[in-house]
Amino acid sequence: MLRILLADDHPLTRSGLAAWLEAEEGVELVGQAADGESAWTMLLETQPDLALLDIEMPNGSGIEIAERIMKRKLPTNVLMLTAYSAQQYVMASVRAGAKGFILKSAPFDQLRQAIADTSRGIFYLDPSVSLVSDEAPAEELSEREKEVLILTAQGLPSSETARLLSITKRTVAAHLTSIYAKLGAKNKTEAILLALKRGVVLLDQLRFIDGKGESL
Amino acid sequence: MKKHFLLLLMGTVTLFTAGNFFVSLHAFRTQESAMDSMMRSYVLDLAENFSNTASFTGGRGQAQRHGTPGMMRFRMLSADPALQSPEAGGLLVISRERRIITASPGAERLLPLWKGTAPEEEPREVLDAKGESYYVVVRPLDSGNVVLAAVSRTYLLAPLTGVWKTWILSAMATSAVVLVGMFLLWYWLAVPLRGIAERLGNVGWGKERSIRLYNGPISELEALSSVIERLATESFEKEELKKRYVTDLVQAQESTRGQLARELHDGALQSTVAAVKRIQLAKQSVPSDANSPLRAHLDTAEEVVQTAAGEIRSYCETLSPSWVRLGLSSALEEIAGRLAQAYEGVETDVDIGVELEAAVAALPEDHVLALARIFQEAASNSVRHGGARFIQVELRKEGDALLFSVEDDGSGFDADAYAGTDFEELRTTGHRGLANINERVRLLRGTMRIMSRPGESCRIDILFPPPSPGETR
Numbered sequence: 122m123l124r125i126l127l128a129d130d131h132p133l134t135r136s137g138l139a140a141w142l143e144a145e146e147g148v149e150l151v152g153q154a155a156d157g158e159s160a161w162t163m164l165l166e167t168q169p170d171l172a173l174l175d176i177e178m179p180n181g182s183g184i185e186i187a188e189r190i191m192k193r194k195l196p197t198n199v200l201m202l203t204a205y206s207a208q209q210y211v212m213a214s215v216r217a218g219a220k221g222f223i224l225k226s227a228p229f230d231q232l233r234q235a236i237a238d239t240s241r242g243i244f245y246l247d248p249s250v251s252l253v254s255d256e257a258p259a260e261e262l263s264e265r266e267k268e269v270l271i272l273t274a275q276g277l278p279s280s281e282t283a284r285l286l287s288i289t290k291r292t293v294a295a296h297l298t299s300i301y302a303k304l305g306a307k308n309k310t311e312a313i314l315l316a317l318k319r320g321v322v323l324l325d326q327l328r329f330i331d332g333k334g335e336s337l
Numbered sequence: 338m339k340k341h342f343l344l345l346l347m348g349t350v351t352l353f354t355a356g357n358f359f360v361s362l363h364a365f366r367t368q369e370s371a372m373d374s375m376m377r378s379y380v381l382d383l384a385e386n387f388s389n390t391a392s393f394t395g396g397r398g399q400a401q402r403h404g405t406p407g408m409m410r411f412r413m414l415s416a417d418p419a420l421q422s423p424e425a426g427g428l429l430v431i432s433r434e435r436r437i438i439t440a441s442p443g444a445e446r447l448l449p450l451w452k453g454t455a456p457e458e459e460p461r462e463v464l465d466a467k468g469e470s471y472y473v474v475v476r477p478l479d480s481g482n483v484v485l486a487a488v489s490r491t492y493l494l495a496p497l498t499g500v501w502k503t504w505i506l507s508a509m510a511t512s513a514v515v516l517v518g519m520f521l522l523w524y525w526l527a528v529p530l531r532g533i534a535e536r537l538g539n540v541g542w543g544k545e546r547s548i549r550l551y552n553g554p555i556s557e558l559e560a561l562s563s564v565i566e567r568l569a570t571e572s573f574e575k576e577e578l579k580k581r582y583v584t585d586l587v588q589a590q591e592s593t594r595g596q597l598a599r600e601l602h603d604g605a606l607q608s609t610v611a612a613v614k615r616i617q618l619a620k621q622s623v624p625s626d627a628n629s630p631l632r633a634h635l636d637t638a639e640e641v642v643q644t645a646a647g648e649i650r651s652y653c654e655t656l657s658p659s660w661v662r663l664g665l666s667s668a669l670e671e672i673a674g675r676l677a678q679a680y681e682g683v684e685t686d687v688d689i690g691v692e693l694e695a696a697v698a699a700l701p702e703d704h705v706l707a708l709a710r711i712f713q714e715a716a717s718n719s720v721r722h723g724g725a726r727f728i729q730v731e732l733r734k735e736g737d738a739l740l741f742s743v744e745d746d747g748s749g750f751d752a753d754a755y756a757g758t759d760f761e762e763l764r765t766t767g768h769r770g771l772a773n774i775n776e777r778v779r780l781l782r783g784t785m786r787i788m789s790r791p792g793e794s795c796r797i798d799i800l801f802p803p804p805s806p807g808e809t810r
Contacts, residue, residue, distance in 0.1 A: 131603075131607040131610070131611060133607075133608065133611030133612075133614070133615070134607060134610050134611040134614055137611055137614030137615050137617075137618055138614060140618055141614070141617070141618055141621070144621070177602075177603075177659075204602065204606055204607065204610055204646075204650065205650075205659055205660070206650065207654075207658075207659070207660045207671055208670075208671060208674050209660045209663050209667035209668070209670055209671040209674075210660065210663065212667060212670065213663050213667060225610045225613075225614070226609075226610050226613045226614075226643055226646050228617060229617050229621065276666060278691070278692045278693060278694075279690065279692065280692060294690070298688075307674070307677035307678065308670070308673050308674050308677050308688070308689060309670060309673075309691075310670050310671075310673075310674050311674060311677075
C-alpha cells in the first residue's frame with residue numbers, strides 16, 4: 122500500500138481528489154490538509170510515502186513544505202499539484218526537492234502515472250508544461266556538461282559555476298550552448314527540464330546547496 | 338535688423354556722441370586760435386594806425402604842433418574810439434627812458450606790461466598784476482620814442498568767448514555723459530539681458546527646481562528674472578506632480594491587476610478545477626461504454642471546463658504573472674523562456690544570460706514585478722527592433738545602490754538622440770516601450786541610462802536604491 126498525504130486549500134478540489142484516491146487501488150490516503158502548517162504537522166505524524174502538495178496555500182506553500190522535507194530527510198517523496206503551468210514553478214519545485222509536477226486539471230490516468238513514477242523516485246512532468254522541443258532525440262551529455270547543467274540547475278550564476286569547476290565563464294557558456302544543442306533546448310530551464318524528463322540527469326544528482334535555490 | 342535693435346541703437350548713439358565730442362573739441366580749439374589771431378592783428382593794427390598818423394602829420398612839418406601830448410592823445414582816441422573806455426586797453430607813448438610822454442585815458446597802468454627797453458614788434462599775450470590777459474605790442478616812432486599798444490582780451494572777448502566756451506564745453510560734457518551712460522547701459526542692461534537669454538535657453542523646464550537668472554542693480558531685471566525663476570520652480574513642481582501622478586497610476590494599476598489575478602485564481606480558477614475533478618470522478622463511475630450518451634456528455638463537459646480553466650489561467654497570467662512570487666531569478670528565467678518560445682522558428686535563436694548577485698537577488702515582490710516588466714520590455718525591444726541574438730541581464734551592488742542592466746548584441750539605435758527626452762512624450766510618439774520602462778524605473782525610485790549607437794549594442798542601466806529592510810522578503 123502506498124501511503125499518501127493530500128494538501129490543498131480548496132475544499133472542492135481536495136474532496137474530489139480525496140474521493141478518487143480513496144477509491145484507487147493500492148493507495149491509502151493517510152491525511153488531508155487545508156494549509157501548509159497542518160500539512161507539515163500531519164507529515165511529521167504520518168510519515169507518508171508520497172505527499173501531494175498544492176503550491177499556493179496559506180501558512181506555507183507546497184514549495185516550503187518540500188524544502189522542509191528535504192532538509193529533515195523525511196522518507197516522503199513530493200508530487201507538486203498546482204494550477205500554475207509556468208516553467209519556473211517546475212524549477213522551483215525541483216529545486217525544493219519535489220519529484221514530480223502535475224496540474225490539478227490533469228486527467229486521473231496521468232495522476233495515476235505521476236503517483237507511480239514519483240513514488241519510485243522517477244521525475245514526472247505534466248505534459249501541459251510546454252517545452253520547445255519535447256520530441257528531439259537526446260544526445261548523450263559529457264560528464265563536464267552534466268556538471269555544468271547540474272550546477273546551473275541549482276540556480277547558480279555562470280560566474281559561480283565557473284568558479285566551482287575552475288573554468289572560465291566563456292567555457293561555461295560554451296558548455297551550455299553545446300548542452301542546449303544536444304537536448305534541443307532554448308534556454309537553461311528547458312535544458313534542465315528536458316534533461317530530467319529524459320533521465321539524462323537524475324533528480325538525485327541534483328544535490329542542492331542550502332540557500333542557493335530560491336524559495337517562495 | 339530688428340534682431341539687434343538694442344545693439345544698433347546703442348552703437349549709433351555712441352558713434353554720433355563720440356563724433357559730437359570730437360567736433361566740439363575741434364571747434365573749441367579752432368575758436369581759441371581764431372580769437373588769438375584776431376586779437377594779435379587788432380593790437381598790431383592799433384599800434385600801426387597810431388604810428389602812421391604820427392609819421393604822416395610829422396611829414397607835413399607840423400610835427401611840433403602835432404607832437405604835443407594833447408594832440409597825440411586826440412590821435413590816439415581817433416585811432417580807436419574803444420580806447421575811451423580804459424578797461425578795453427590803451428596806447429602809451431613812452432620815451433626811451435621809459436617815461437610816459439602821453440597816454441590814452443587810464444592807460445598809465447599798462448606800462449608794467451612792457452618790461453624791456455627795446456620795441457617788441459610782434460604782439461604778445463601778457464598777464465597784468467590782476468591776472469587779466471592783454472595783447473601787447475611795442476613799436477618805435479619816428480621821434481625816437483616808442484608806442485605801446487595793449488588791448489584787454491578779457492574785456493573785449495569775455496562776453497563772446499564765454500558763450501562759445503559754455504556752449505562747446507557743455508556739448509562736450511553732454512557727449513561724455515552720454516558715452517558713460519551708454520557704457521553703463523551696456524554693462525548693466527545689455528550684458529545681463531544677454532546672460533539671462535543664454536541661461537534661459539539652457540533651462541531644463543521641469544527638471545531644475547530653482548534657477549538664478551540675475552543678481553544686479555537694475556530692479557526691472559530683478560523683477561523680470563524673479564518672475565521667470567518662479568515660473569521655473571512652478572514648472573518643476575508641476576512636472577514632479579505629473580510624474581507622481583503617473584507613478585501612482587501605474588502603481589494603482591499594478592495592484593488592481595494583481596488583486597484581480599489573485600481573486601480569479603483563488604476563486605474562478607479553483608472552482609473550475611474542482612468542477613473538472615468532479616466531472617473526472619463522475620466519468621469513473623460511468624461504465625466506459627463508448628456509445629453511452631452520458632459518457633459523451635461528461636467528456637464534452639470536461640473539455641469545456643478545461644478550456645475555461647485554461648482561459649482563466651491565461652487571464653491571470655496577463656493581468657499579473659504569478660511567478661514573480663518565485664523571486665527575481667525565476668521571474669527573469671521565465672521571461673527568457675517565454676521569449677525564446679515566442680521567437681522560436683521566427684527569429685534566429687535568442688540566448689538570454691541571467692547573472693544575479695546572490696546577496697541582492699532577494700527583492701520584494703513589487704520590485705521583482707517592476708524589474709521583470711523592464712526586462713520583458715527591454716528584451717523584446719532588443720529582439721524585435723535590434724535583431725539581438727544574445728541578451729545579458731545583470732543585477733549587482735553598485736555602491737549603496739543596486740544596478741540592473743540589460744545588454745544586447747543587437748543593431749542598437751541612436752540613444753543620444755533621446756538624451757534628456759521626456760519619456761512621457763515618447764509615449765505619444767509611439768515609443769511605448771521606453772515610456773513603459775521609464776514608469777517602472779520611477780516605481781523603483783531609480784534612474785535610467787541608455788547607452789547605444791546605431792550599429793552597436795544597446796545597454797540599459799537602471800540604478801535604484803535597495804529596498805528598505807521592511808520591504809525585503
